[in-house]
Structures are given as structure tokens and as C-alpha cells.
Amino acid sequence: MGYEVDVFEAKAQPSGLTVYGVAPYKITNEETLAEMAYLQAQFGYNVHFNSPINSREELAGLEDKYDAIFLGIGLGKTNELGLAGEDKINCTGAVEFIAELRQHHHQVAVGRKVIVLGGGNTAMDAASESARLGAENVVLAYRRGKEEMGAYDFEYDLAKGVGVKGLFNVAPVEIMGNGYVAGVKFIRTETKDGKVSEIAGSEFVEPCDMVIKATGQAKQTDFLSLIPGLKVDGKGRIVADAHTGQTSNPKYFASGDAWNGGAEVVNAAAEAKLTARGIHAYLSK
Template structure:
């Protein structure tokens, strides 16, 4: 029996994907902000990759200065609203809260952050603006968290900025790759519109940069180029039968779900391959779309999964079952998926080996492969002198974001290999300042 009925309307979809961190009202925000101890050496600040002054903005909320709180947040993190919802606060700021040492519920920092920023977004109040024009321009490739954050910071520094985005909407994975129960499309796009209005960068949608000729044109026109291209499609395992109907990548599945909601059809019996946070999202989403049986299969043990423990707990809470120490051998079916053949595994030291004679079949009618994302090495190899590391990540200076081609700077998943939204935004501000230092010489 499915935990959720299959949604057939937008209202039913919204009910199935109710927000994990719903927006606080004024009373809730006042109460929660009053619990903060305002630690002098606040560990929550240290745990935040973007270094938001968390006690400061909480104090501002508690004193009724919600606008000041939003300013404090956005001065450190241009995706302040989104990060309040999509960040793994359980292991970052809230995980570092001193209340955890007393076995008391930590301050709901993420929800307070969203409270203040949502209020200023809805009001449209002008908190920031571009700096005095310096006559120089920068091209930003990619309108995700890294690209948009870099664009905002560069505008503050006085640069003309053109953002080139391959897709039809901004914010990257925040709108295309995050589970709908973490943030809605409307919330994401409202923040993007707010930033656009504040800083005035130009965004060119449906404008992919794919060729050497297009890159050369940017190199000739702009003083510097920022790469915020993220990662590519789901890694292909090369399993026999992985081309069958209803066998798809998790990144592609989540993107379709985010854009088309209840119009997406999900199998009745779903197998998700992988043990990372994306696997947990895909499994939870399948259950919320009405799948009767969802199995998350991972080749190692439970304790070795890459996913955060709270993400696995969330998946289990909606009926997802874990199948551990198994490795997929083949996708079965005649045209459509009918099952996955697995072999059991054992771990010796750090190595996984198959157990002979242990093959079995898990019946299903949909397979979602959450097996990581490919690097965009083909595109990056079009840039002269750009060095990649052994894992296909962009090599860049940690202090400036400058790559081995001095005209190019980078941050986000293409550089760090895949991290959180907050990491991309923090790196992008550093890279924008690196561009400023480079062009100010």
C-alpha cells in the first residue's frame, strides 16, 4: 500500500510535497529568535560556509528589524532565502548550535533566515545596488548559485555583467535539481527576480555556450569570464539493459518533476540505485508521487552511504526501504523495465567484492540511477590552457578562483566536484573579488 496517493492536480502535488521548513509567521519568528543565546564565539557562524553573522540577524529579527536581518544575510550570501531552505542546516549551522550539547533542540536558523529574506523579497525593498561603473565587463557562463552570486558581487564592484544560461530559468539546481519539498519553484524564482532587480545584471536565457567559436567571441568582448557551469547529466554505469524504457537518471528525473509536477508518471515499484543525497531525494519523491514500493539499493553498508543521516531518515519516513551490500548486474525487461538483477557484496578493508552465487532479482517497473553526475570536460577542453585535475574538476586558485587560463575564473560544482548551494555562493564571491583584483592591476 502506497504511503501517498498519486497526485493528479497541482493542489494534491503541493500536499504530497508539503514544505519541510514551512515559512514562519511573526509570532513563531519572535519566539524562536528569543531562544538564541547570541554566543560571542558563535559556532554556527564557523559552520556556515558563507559566514553569515547568524546571532546578528537573529537579534535583528527579535528586535523587529526584519529588513536589517535580511541585509545581514544577503551581505554574506546572495542565495540567502534558498539556503535557508535547501541547506543541510542539520549538519551545518544548526548542527553546530550549542543547544545540541545540552540535548535541547537547536535554534531553527534556516527557517529564521527564510523568514527575514522572504519578507524583504515580497516587499521589494531596495537593499543593494550596483557600484559605480568602472568601464569593464565580465561574462558569466551559467545562471546557477555560483554564476548569479558572482554576477551580484561583480555588479557591486562596478562591472557590467552578462549572464549566459543554457536553460529557460535561472538558479540552476535550486530550481531544476532540488526536491520540491525543500523549496518551491515560486520561492526560487522570486529570489532570482529580486536579485535581478537589485543588481541589474543582464541574463540571456536559452543561450548555451558550446563551441570554441562562441568562447572566442566572449574572450574578445569581455575583460574576464566566470565559469559557473556546474555538472552534467547522470553518470552512465554501462549496465546491460540500461537503455530500457523507464530507466533514467536521477538528475533528469528530479528536473522533470520540478518543472512538470503531477504530470510526471512514476512507476508502481521503483528501484533507486545509489546512496547519496540525490538518491534519497529521488526515492522520497517517487514515494510522494504514489509509488507503492520504493527500494534504495547501495553497494556498501548503511553506515558507508554518502547521504546525510537525516536525509535517509526522511526517505524512510515516507516508506522507502534500504537494500544494502548489493550491486546491480543488469536491468531486465523486454522494452520496458521489469526488474534489476543484483549480486550481493561484501566489504574487505576499503574494497567491495561480489559474493559468488548470490544473484537475485528485484522486480520493478522503474529504475532511477543516482550514480553521480558527469563533469563537463568536453566543454572545458575547448578553453586554451585550462587545467583539470584527475577527476575532471577545474583547477583554480583557492584565494582568487582564477584558473590556469588567467582570463577565466570558476567556482561551484565544476570546481569543487559537487557540494552544497552555500558552498557555490561562497566560492563565487571570492572569485568575483579575484576578478576585481586581476582587472584592477
């Protein structure tokens, strides 16, 4: 639409999750970066790499310099579970594991037996990649039944196709081991009327030497609290107009995971196009 655009990117490469967060067997860095280079050549926006915005002072500087600010910050690190032993060596978050994979693919070491905690598409990615990297056993552990997983059926089929086993109706209680991960203590669960309850006295330990937590990503509420008048909902998602992407601070607009709470790359792209039109309407006034 003819505007001058500056992108402030915290990392060294563009495109967020498609370079840092999608499993390598789905898309390569080369494909993603080629598309980013094509877009930049077409539209001529400026990208400032290794340029995180972390403070109120930095935001104030942007507010003074720019007519509108778009928040495409997505989500943050893997949620902490609050489990005993979560800090043991070889217990990692799925988002961090896949980011490491995308940057240093064949140099990433996995355990001989890996337990992946979670039932979403990211859990499937972590499990599939662990198997592809040479783990002898990969167990996907989920606190509900198989039919209640958030992952798409074809994602689970892909994981099973490379040897991943499912362990359902179990909730992690503790990460076992002395310094290093040696297993996960689980308790069996049951689902009644949509609610998960634990079965007393059903604890057991599943040995392993690596745990990957695919338990969702934290919202970036600390950063969002630095923006005056910006509303977030009870789940930490940015509140924005459904038709324009404009937030409660009229200079700020949003879309993608920071707004919808976590969806697909195509959702973020479609929402961002809608929001670009919202910014155009705002500036046209």
C-alpha cells in the same frame, strides 16, 4: 563592485540546480525565482536565457568582448553505469527525473515499484519524491552498508518516513525486461578494508517497473577542453586558485560544482563570492 555583468544561461529559467535539481519538497520554483528576481532588481546584471555556449567560436567571441569570464557550469548528466539493459524504457537518471519533476510536478508518472540506485543525497531525493508521487514500493539499493552511505542521516530518515526501504550491500549487474524495465539483477557485496567485492554466486533479481540511477553526475570535460590552457584534474574538475578562483587560463575563473566536484548550493554561493573578489583583484591590476 560596479562591473557590467552578462549571464549566459542555457536553460529558460535562472539559478541552475535550485530550479532544476533540488527536490520540490525542499524548495519551490516560486521561492527560487522570487529570489532571482530580487537579486537582478538589486544589481542590474543581464541574463541571456536559452543561450548555451557550445563551440570554440562562441567562446572566442566571449574572450574578445569581455575582460573576465566566470565558469559556473556545475556538473552534467547522470553518469552512465555501463550496465546491460540501461537503455530500457523507465530507466532514468536522478538528475533528469528531478528536473522533470521541478518543471511538471504532478504530471510526472512513477512506477508502482521503483528501485533507486545510489546512496547519496540525490538518491534520497529521488526515493522520497517517488514515494510522495504514489509509488507503492520504493527500494533504495546501495553497494555498501547503510553506515557507509554518502547521504546525510536526516535525508535517509526523511526517505524512510515516507516508506522507502533500504537494500544494502548489493551491486546492480543488469536491468531486466523486454523493452520496458521489469527488474534489476543484483549481486551481493561485502566491504573489506574499505574495498567492495562481489560475492560469487549470490545473484538475484529484484522485480520493479522503474529504475532511477542516482549514481553521480558527469563532469563537463568536453566543453572545458574548448578553453585554451584550461587545466582539469584527474577527476575532471577545473583546477583553480583556492583564494581567487582563477584558472590556468588567467581570463577564466570558476567556482561551484565544476571546481569542487559536487557540494552544496551554499558552497557554490560562498565560493562564487570569493571568486568575484578574485576577478576584481585581477581587473584592478
